[in-house]
Amino acid sequence: MTGETRYRVIVRCPKCGERYILRGRNNEKGELETGFKQCICGNESNLHIDATPE
Structure with a gap:
């Protein structure tokens, strides 16, 4: 394991x-x-972006 945190990202488009x-x-x-x-x-x-650590 490299120690870098991965994120689960949910991108929502309010237009469509x-x-x-x-x-x-x-x-970096x-x-x-x-x-x-x-x-x-x-x-x-x-865009609406929501990120949570995995």
């Missing part, structure tokens, strides 16, 4: 109601990195 469940880790800048770019409806900025 879609929900994504992902796993992520903190990058302390930001949560999952690889998620945009919702299927094209929404990139107005």
Whole structure:
């Protein structure tokens, strides 16, 4: 085990109601990195993100 904390990330789009469940880790800048770019409806900025440690 590397000691890095993994997070369970739930991304919700208020525009279309879609929900994504992902796993992520903190990058060097302390930001949560999952690889998620945009919702299927094209929404990139107005997303609700909830992260909990695994």
